[in-house]
Amino acid sequence: MTYEVYCKDAGAVSCGGHVKAETEEEFKQKVVEHLKAKHGVDTPNDTLMAYLMSARREEGKAGA
Ligand SMILES: [Zn+2]
Numbered sequence: 001m002t003y004e005v006y007c008k009d010a011g012a013v014s015c016g017g018h019v020k021a022e023t024e025e026e027f028k029q030k031v032v033e034h035l036k037a038k039h040g041v042d043t044p045n046d047t048l049m050a051y052l053m054s055a056r057r058e059e060g061k062a063g064a
Contacts (some may be wrong), residue, residue: 001022001055001059001060002020002021002022003021003022003023003026003027003057004058005019005023005027005055005056006018010053010055011051015039017038019031026054028053029042031048031049035048
């Protein structure tokens, strides 16, 4: 399973970055790192994380 989210899909249209990972755990970690590095967000709140998780694309799902 590949988790991937583009910032523009999550509403941050000025950011051309995206985050990609193989596991949900790694994905969350990379999202947090990206938010800190590129968006100046030290501690993303639950609302933001939930939004990003919902905006992510999951590849490799059976039947998808
Ligand atoms: Zn970004």
